[in-house]
Amino acid sequence: MVKDNKLIKPFVKWAGGKRQLLPELRKRIPKQMSTYYEPFVGAGAVLFDLQPEKAIINDANHELINxxxxxxxxxxxxxxxxxxxxxxxxxxxxxxxxxxxxxxxxxxxxxxxxxxxxxxxxxxxxxxxxxxxxxxxxxxxxxxxxxxxxxEVLRAVSGYLNNNEVKILSTDFEEAIKYMRKEAFVYFDPPYHPLSDTSSFTSYTRDGFDEADQKRLKKLCDNLTKRGCRFLLSNSSADLILELYKDYTIEYIDATRAINSKADQRGEIKEVLVRNYEVNDLNG
CATH class of the missing domain: 1.10.1020.10 (Adenine-specific Methyltransferase, Domain 2)
Known part of the structure; x- marks a missing residue:
């Protein structure tokens, strides 16, 4: 699904952007899907790398979606x-x-x-x-x-959004995937749960994203699994996240965080990728 137009890429800088993790994400994203869902699209690094013909993207940040x-x-x-x-x-x-x-x-x-x-x-x-x-x-x-x-980037992104069936929403993440079907695929990239009390950075919107939201997202993943839908999720390796998703496949990924308000909190950290499908399912 990964396409060749390299000008189609994020048009904003974004804390937590996934550009550096794209090689790892590509290995795990199914080649076949009816619709690609991304309820926390942010800068769109994964969306623009995959360039799916049919997608539903969402973000709670109304200014970004505008x-x-x-x-x-x-x-x-x-x-x-x-x-x-x-x-x-x-x-x-x-x-x-x-x-x-x-x-x-x-x-x-x-x-x-x-x-x-x-x-x-x-x-x-x-x-x-x-x-x-x-x-x-x-x-x-x-x-x-x-x-x-x-x-060049703005025109390329505009071309992609106009030449494909991409629905753009700004609502709650649960609402964004309300009508997801079994043949579709969803990638969740929520604001990460902080590794410590001092490392929290969730203020992309005025409401933030707290522990209750993380638990609500996990419950949604459980419901998707019961319905036979595939999901891939990125998050921090915080104890809460490891406990919540202990019944799923969890893989650790090295990531470098270059954007942080505190210089001593930039650098290499461990993130996790969580999924509910097998590696040998990736081509199906």
Whole structure:
């Protein structure tokens, strides 16, 4: 299923992105499926690597999903607006502060997508983080030449989204796979459960993703298994995750985390891949 168009790739930097793990994920993702589901799509590294002809993608981050839709429907308008941004500190903070004003609600979908892509490319360490009020709160990155307008990638992603049957949602992860059938396949990449009390980074949305959500996701995986549906899940190697999925196949993967708000928490860590199907099923 992996396709050759290398320009179809993530258009945002994303903490927890899966680009580095793609070789390991490819080995485990079935070659045949009716529909590809990804309820925590994030930057879309796996989606854009597989480039399935039929997919349902979802993310709880409404601003991110708005960007996907604008890239699909209004890519040239988005590119034109991105070219108006300035890599300048005062301008950055002025743009960042828009979601703290009443005028933010009046911004067009193109303006909102342009703003979030600009902030993502110029903020500190490529973080996407919001506070309890849902406001973007990452400081200026001070990069000399950030690639704010990657026209080739934006047009390639737009082409993929338009030339295939890709449904884009922004709802709860359970709702996103509500109508999944046995022939389909789902890849779960939720916000990882923290390895320690000080390492939590779940603020992609104002509501975060807590232990109760992790348990709810596991229950969903149990229901999928009972229905004969295949799933692959990524998460941290936290004790909670190992305990929750002890009845499934768990594999440890080395991963390097380059994006973190704390420098001493970047570096190589152990992650896990959990699945409910056998390796010899991968071609079927």
């Amino acid at each position: 960007a996907y839709k604008v890239i699909r429907d209004k890519v040239e308008q988005l590119i034109a607006d991105l070219k108006t941004h300035q890599n300048e500190k005062d301008y950055y903070y002025e743009t960042r502060a828009l979601d703290r004003t009443t005028e933010y609600e009046e911004l067009s979908d193109v303006k909102r997508a342009s703003r979030i892509l600009y902030l993502n490319k110029t903020c500190f360490n490529g973080l996407f983080r919001v506070n309890q009020k849902g406001q973007f709160n990452v400081p200026f990155g001070k990069y000399k030449n950030p690639n704010i307008v990657n026209e």
